[in-house]
Amino acid sequence: MFDADTGFDIYQHTQTDARAAQASPRELVLMLMDGLLDEIARAEGHIQAGRNREKGISIAKAIDILGGLDSALDMEQGGELAANLHQLYDYCGRQLFGASVHNDLSQLVPVVRVLQDLREGWDRLGQEAGA
Known part of the structure; x- marks a missing residue:
């Protein structure tokens, strides 16, 4: 079920699931963006260290997250903005x-x-909405 090697990894995964279950759509996008940027940073480290297998895993995860963000776009209602994000x-x-x-x-x-x-x-969108 988990790719985790440690109890801490399982704990982090559980915490992320709990946060996602309570998050607004905007907060979910921010969580995905953070995860995506973290995975790209990991891929960069793997490329620098010559760890090709791990690099491939990180790049695949990053592309999967992009796919999730893209699949959430409402191309009919979102108009030009959704098309540009796509x-x-x-x-x-x-x-x-x-x-x-x-x-x-x-x-x-x-x-x-x-x-x-x-x-x-x-992030700014949320700050402006909260003001």
Whole structure:
């Protein structure tokens, strides 16, 4: 059931599940963005250390998270914004794939920049709504 190696990993997974169950849609997006950025950072470390198997696992997880974000888009109701997000997620996925295939850290840089900008926008959205 778990890929976890330690009790702490299982605890973290349980905590994440509990947070997700109580989160608003905006908070879920922020959680996914945080997880995505963390996984990309792990992939970067694996590329630098030459750990190809682990790099592949991290890139696959990151692409899966992008797929989850993309599948949550409502293309009918979301209009141009949803279409633009779809294109950004597609671009990020292609860049991640290229970084993995070529062990090219430079392909991760624009992905991290795009995702940080998107995350910041979602975070600001919540601050403005709460004000």
